[in-house]
Amino acid sequence: MNFFRHRPLGLLAPALLIAVAGCSTADDSDAVAVPTPDGKTAPLCRDLDKVLPRTVDGQSRRDPEPRSAYTAGWGSPAIILRCGIVRPPKMVDPKVAQGEDPNAIGGGVNGVDWLMEKEDGGTWRFTTSGRLAYVQVTLPKKLSGSDHSAQVLMDLAGAVKKAVPEGLASMRY
Numbered sequence: 001m002n003f004f005r006h007r008p009l010g011l012l013a014p015a016l017l018i019a020v021a022g023c024s025t026a027d028d029s030d031a032v033a034v035p036t037p038d039g040k041t042a043p044l045c046r047d048l049d050k051v052l053p054r055t056v057d058g059q060s061r062r063d064p065e066p067r068s069a070y071t072a073g074w075g076s077p078a079i080i081l082r083c084g085i086v087r088p089p090k091m092v093d094p095k096v097a098q099g100e101d102p103n104a105i106g107g108g109v110n111g112v113d114w115l116m117e118k119e120d121g122g123t124w125r126f127t128t129s130g131r132l133a134y135v136q137v138t139l140p141k142k143l144s145g146s147d148h149s150a151q152v153l154m155d156l157a158g159a160v161k162k163a164v165p166e167g168l169a170s171m172r173y
Contacts, residue, residue, distance in 0.1 A: 032064035032071050037084025037133065038170050044133040045070050045083035048163035052081070056155040057148055077140035079152055085134045087169060088127050090117055109150065110157035126153060131164040 037045050049069040054061050059075030072081040095101040096115070104117045106129060113129040126149075128135040137156065139149055 032080055034066060034068040035070045035082050035084040037070060041084045041133045041170055044164050048083050048159060051159045051162050053155055053159060057151045077142065080138045082136045083133055085136050087134055088115060088117060091115055091129060109153040112157045112160050114153060128160060130166055132167045132169050133164045134169050135160055135164060
């Protein structure tokens with residue numbers, strides 16, 4: 001059973017109010033680790049790159065270095081998207097599925113399911129669930145309110161739905 005399918009945006013929004021206050025990219029720099037998707041996932045990520053919006057939460061697209069079809073960015077410091085990452089361990093953690101992990105919650109935004117994880121240092125990241133490729137979005141510190149994080153996920157939902165079909169992504173770690 002996919003627990004993300006049954007959590008409405010209403011459950012995600014309160015967590016966003018609390019969680020996003022500490023959002024940050026890993027180091028707020030222009031360099032981003034490029035994922036190495038497998039042969040089934042790579043074409044989906046390249047398709048996603050072609051349909052990503054020019055602006056997200058009012059920020060213009062400004063891709064990180066090194067340039068790759070598997071990464072994208074908007075604004076400075078950047079909202080960072082990485083496609084083709086490995087499945088986050090919390091995605092299969094029974095405590096998350098049962099709502100018992102205060103550092104992770106699942107929810108849906110505009111037809112795309114997301115896992116929201118609190119990272120070490122208080123940062124947060126969002127990873128798609130129930131799609132044939134894992135897409136991860138990390139927000140910079142300056143986007144400290146739930147309005148921003150919800151808007152980012154809404155702005156990206158159409159592209160994710162268009163390029164990355166629903167299904168089970170690769171099981172690799």
